[in-house]
Amino acid sequence: MKKNLKGFLRATALVTMSGSGIAATLAVSSAQAATECGAKPAVPAHHVIPANNETVHWGYFSKVRKPQAVVHSGDFVTLETLTHHANDDADRMVTGDPGAESVFKWSKTEKGVNRRGAGPVDASILGRGAGEGFGVHVLTGPVYVCGAEPGDVLEVRILDMYPRPSGNPKYKGKTFGSNAAAWWGYHYNDMIEEPKPREVITIYELDAAGGEDWAKAIYNYRWVPQTDPYGVVHKTIDYPGVPVDHSTITKNPGVMKDIRVPIRLHFGTMGVAPVEADFVDSIPPGYFGGNIDNWRIGKGGTMYYPVSVEGALLSAGDSHAAQGDSELAGTAIEASLTGVVQVILHKKQDLAGMAIEGLDFPLLETDTEWVVHGFSYANYLEALGEKAQSEIYSKSSIDNAMRDAFRKMRHFLMTAKGLSEDEAISLMSVATDFGVTQVVDGNWGVHGIIRKDVFSGDTE
Amino acid sequence: MKKNLKGFLRATALVTMSGSGIAATLAVSSAQAATECGAKPAVPAHHVIPANNETVHWGYFSKVRKPQAVVHSGDFVTLETLTHHANDDADRMVTGDPGAESVFKWSKTEKGVNRRGAGPVDASILGRGAGEGFGVHVLTGPVYVCGAEPGDVLEVRILDMYPRPSGNPKYKGKTFGSNAAAWWGYHYNDMIEEPKPREVITIYELDAAGGEDWAKAIYNYRWVPQTDPYGVVHKTIDYPGVPVDHSTITKNPGVMKDIRVPIRLHFGTMGVAPVEADFVDSIPPGYFGGNIDNWRIGKGGTMYYPVSVEGALLSAGDSHAAQGDSELAGTAIEASLTGVVQVILHKKQDLAGMAIEGLDFPLLETDTEWVVHGFSYANYLEALGEKAQSEIYSKSSIDNAMRDAFRKMRHFLMTAKGLSEDEAISLMSVATDFGVTQVVDGNWGVHGIIRKDVFSGDTE
Numbered sequence: 001m002k003k004n005l006k007g008f009l010r011a012t013a014l015v016t017m018s019g020s021g022i023a024a025t026l027a028v029s030s031a032q033a034a035t036e037c038g039a040k041p042a043v044p045a046h047h048v049i050p051a052n053n054e055t056v057h058w059g060y061f062s063k064v065r066k067p068q069a070v071v072h073s074g075d076f077v078t079l080e081t082l083t084h085h086a087n088d089d090a091d092r093m094v095t096g097d098p099g100a101e102s103v104f105k106w107s108k109t110e111k112g113v114n115r116r117g118a119g120p121v122d123a124s125i126l127g128r129g130a131g132e133g134f135g136v137h138v139l140t141g142p143v144y145v146c147g148a149e150p151g152d153v154l155e156v157r158i159l160d161m162y163p164r165p166s167g168n169p170k171y172k173g174k175t176f177g178s179n180a181a182a183w184w185g186y187h188y189n190d191m192i193e194e195p196k197p198r199e200v201i202t203i204y205e206l207d208a209a210g211g212e213d214w215a216k217a218i219y220n221y222r223w224v225p226q227t228d229p230y231g232v233v234h235k236t237i238d239y240p241g242v243p244v245d246h247s248t249i250t251k252n253p254g255v256m257k258d259i260r261v262p263i264r265l266h267f268g269t270m271g272v273a274p275v276e277a278d279f280v281d282s283i284p285p286g287y288f289g290g291n292i293d294n295w296r297i298g299k300g301g302t303m304y305y306p307v308s309v310e311g312a313l314l315s316a317g318d319s320h321a322a323q324g325d326s327e328l329a330g331t332a333i334e335a336s337l338t339g340v341v342q343v344i345l346h347k348k349q350d351l352a353g354m355a356i357e358g359l360d361f362p363l364l365e366t367d368t369e370w371v372v373h374g375f376s377y378a379n380y381l382e383a384l385g386e387k388a389q390s391e392i393y394s395k396s397s398i399d400n401a402m403r404d405a406f407r408k409m410r411h412f413l414m415t416a417k418g419l420s421e422d423e424a425i426s427l428m429s430v431a432t433d434f435g436v437t438q439v440v441d442g443n444w445g446v447h448g449i450i451r452k453d454v455f456s457g458d459t460e
Numbered sequence: 461m462k463k464n465l466k467g468f469l470r471a472t473a474l475v476t477m478s479g480s481g482i483a484a485t486l487a488v489s490s491a492q493a494a495t496e497c498g499a500k501p502a503v504p505a506h507h508v509i510p511a512n513n514e515t516v517h518w519g520y521f522s523k524v525r526k527p528q529a530v531v532h533s534g535d536f537v538t539l540e541t542l543t544h545h546a547n548d549d550a551d552r553m554v555t556g557d558p559g560a561e562s563v564f565k566w567s568k569t570e571k572g573v574n575r576r577g578a579g580p581v582d583a584s585i586l587g588r589g590a591g592e593g594f595g596v597h598v599l600t601g602p603v604y605v606c607g608a609e610p611g612d613v614l615e616v617r618i619l620d621m622y623p624r625p626s627g628n629p630k631y632k633g634k635t636f637g638s639n640a641a642a643w644w645g646y647h648y649n650d651m652i653e654e655p656k657p658r659e660v661i662t663i664y665e666l667d668a669a670g671g672e673d674w675a676k677a678i679y680n681y682r683w684v685p686q687t688d689p690y691g692v693v694h695k696t697i698d699y700p701g702v703p704v705d706h707s708t709i710t711k712n713p714g715v716m717k718d719i720r721v722p723i724r725l726h727f728g729t730m731g732v733a734p735v736e737a738d739f740v741d742s743i744p745p746g747y748f749g750g751n752i753d754n755w756r757i758g759k760g761g762t763m764y765y766p767v768s769v770e771g772a773l774l775s776a777g778d779s780h781a782a783q784g785d786s787e788l789a790g791t792a793i794e795a796s797l798t799g800v801v802q803v804i805l806h807k808k809q810d811l812a813g814m815a816i817e818g819l820d821f822p823l824l825e826t827d828t829e830w831v832v833h834g835f836s837y838a839n840y841l842e843a844l845g846e847k848a849q850s851e852i853y854s855k856s857s858i859d860n861a862m863r864d865a866f867r868k869m870r871h872f873l874m875t876a877k878g879l880s881e882d883e884a885i886s887l888m889s890v891a892t893d894f895g896v897t898q899v900v901d902g903n904w905g906v907h908g909i910i911r912k913d914v915f916s917g918d919t920e
Contacts, residue, residue: 436896
């Protein structure tokens with residue numbers, strides 16, 4: 001955490017949300033939350049939401065999920081997040097961490113978090129478990145933002161982000177992450193070595209104190225069928241949080257020798273609740289943000305989200321230690337992290353003349369760049385109708401995402417920078433970089449980047 | 461030019477190819493060129509190929525084109541290149557520059573360079589002019605590399621690159637470029653402002669001495685039908701080098717106010733002659749390189765091309781002052797530049813164990829990165845058969861280009877870095893960035909970037 005941030009946060013009113021505190025004060029609906037807002041205090045508050053089985057929701061965004069914090073515009077929120085891949089190596093990523101233990105707890109009779117995904121809780125379709133794994137990310141929240149209404153824009157400044165140290169004394173000072181080259185990866189049906197196909201987990205280690213800018217692989221293993229505590233056999237990685245029994249796998253130590261992976265701490269998933277359905281699969285990103293999987297959404301970045309439900313309902317998770325543009329194999333280095341954000345509400349009536357006027361997509365601002373996010377479908381929930389959440393997976397397209405990104409960048413340049421269409425088109429051709437955000441989240445992504453220093457009149 | 465490079469070049473044997481010199485010594489076929497090779501001299505030679513109507517070929521790569529220089533591995537070549545968009549503003553980009561004047565000369569009875577494109581020279585299809593504009597880039601060369609044979613790899617180190625100053629005394633010390641938002645642009649059928657559709661030329665200015673890192677727009681105009689000196693009317697930009705009559709257009713000065721475009725000097729097009737046909741449209745890139753349009757192919761970059769014809773036959777042109785990833789509107793800031801390269805031949809039998817073993821695509825190495833180039837079709841000339849050169853334009857796909865880039869990056873990591881497929885896949889997911897190179901050249905491109913410092917054992 002930066003010194004000046006520390007100082008600033010000391011001046012805020014600290015509101016720590018412990019599990020029990022939440023049970024007492026925040027087990028409320030959005031409607032109730034609104035009544036808790038009261039007048040905006042003179043001093044911004046600093047809310048802390050730890051990650052545990054009460055503060056997280058697993059595999060979905062939901063407008064009906066109970067808020068875990070009620071905040072005013074300008075408030076700070078420390079969000080602990082847990083990777084949904086922690087059980088790939090529970091010894092390193094769960095054991096000794098009470099929050100993680102409460103979330104990943106799974107006995108013959110009980111799960112710390114039962115529902116995992118937007119599917120039916122009785123697992124009546126595939127029998128994989130409650131929620132069916134239609135959505136996989138452990139998300140912390142939501143945060144109810146007082147006064148937020150559909151049509152507003154929520155600004156989320158990521159002030160800091162740091163690794164969550166292993167809770168196991170054996171691994172003191174280290175943080176671990178898992179990269180799963182999984183069946184939903186881009187490579188899966190296009191392999192050259194035998195056996196084909198296969199799923200491979202690679203466990204990475206990084207310095208929890210941030211003294212190194214690199215992660216290193218320590219071993220990998222190929223997935224073999226795992227029987228979960230309820231007795232369901234998972235031949236592939238088809239349900240999140242299945243504990244991997246390390247007596248059943250073959251570990252290959254010393255893989256990726258001499259290779260160092262540059263650290264890029266970020267939220268793979270952060271967004272507001274979509275209005276279209278009560279439970280929305282956390283995997284496909286959309287206008288509400290969500291699982292954008294852009295590694296630039298880290299410390300120093302500011303996201304702008306169009307609000308579509310009362311209170312905005314911000315959640316974050318799917319934290320990543322590093323990822324490349326495309327997230328090719330299906331996951332990043334999935335690692336538990338903590339982020340400190342400030343939320344600022346922009347009311348619809350105040351947007352005229354602002355860079356975010358008419359914003360209907362998730363926009364990223366960094367110190368040096370503006371980044372628009374295009375998807376195969378700008379709003380797949382609306383475009384694909386009632387079965388959108390299953391249909392989207394058969395309609396993934398980088399070509400469509402590029403088209404969407406082009407239109408969004410044009411909108412941004414014309415709205416935020418006042419260019420004519422002719423000026424915007426020329427600038428896009430000579431100075432805007434389009435990249436492949438991800439090809440693994442159903443609603444595939446292409447982002448467009450324009451450097452801020454292009455606009456020499458900018459004081460930012 | 462860097463000082464140390466200057467010093468080094470002084471130690472080489474200078475061979476300047478003037479227009480007349482070429483006529484005397486290089487109006488030879490490849491077969492004749494081979495006989496001119498002789499023994500490799502002890503000191504590398506420095507060849508200079510100016511750009512004029514004898515040294516350039518326009519709109520195509522060709523294995524039957526006469527070499528303009530015969531060089532040995534290790535030799536240096538200074539390549540002057542001219543933008544094919546110079547006649548968008550002849551006053552700034554042609555007038556007073558004897559080389560450009562010789563190329564762009566077009567009277568009622570004569571053209572400085574008649575054939576422009578890989579089409580029929582009698583323009584029997586569309587009547588647009590010789591070559592039909594099936595290919596548009598002014599390319600300097602080819603350079604015949606002694607001893608190069610199919611199966612070898614040609615390394616081309618770009619040691620320097622600098623703008624070609626305007627030859628018109630009115631614009632002393634300035635260089636100009638043209639950005640055409642043209643009918644082949646990605647935006648063309650997807651516009652929001654009227655009139656739709658339209659083509660727009662934006663003229664940019666940059667400091668020829670390189671004192672500034674920015675280009676600035678000075679005016680734009682919308683294309684109106686132009687009648688070429690032969691009397692053919694060009695309603696759109698359908699043939700390269702048509703002189704724009706500035707009395708017919710409306711110039712809009714002061715466009716893109718306060719906007720500075722970061723300079724990225726590079727060759728939009730550089731490559732070796734493909735074996736598949738005698739005349740190959742210069743627009744779609746492929747295994748032989750060509751019109752890759754990656755702005756990273758500039759000073760400090762090294763390209764590796766698979767050789768498919770005797771002598772390799774390297775040509776370069778389509779020089780750009782700046783371009784964004786995607787080259788969205790169809791062109792970059794098209795500006796005449798000069799490059800200094802060193803060519804190094806790697807014989808097939810020496811490739812075993814090298815990073816370029818088995819290379820069948822154009823690979824870029826920079827000081828900090830390795831970059832693979834994927835296309836909709838890795839080799840569209842082979843994949844699409846006899847009509848490949850027209851078929852490719854209806855088969856453009858970023859999705860296919862991403863697939864190709866993935867496979868090439870995997871090949872590179874496994875071959876050049878000795879990784880297993882499992883290691884390569886994981887590294888691609890967590891540390892490789894895939895971007896959209898271009899969506900305007902028929903055979904669309906996606907590139908994959910891996911940082912060199914990931915391989916901490918690397919000494920490079």
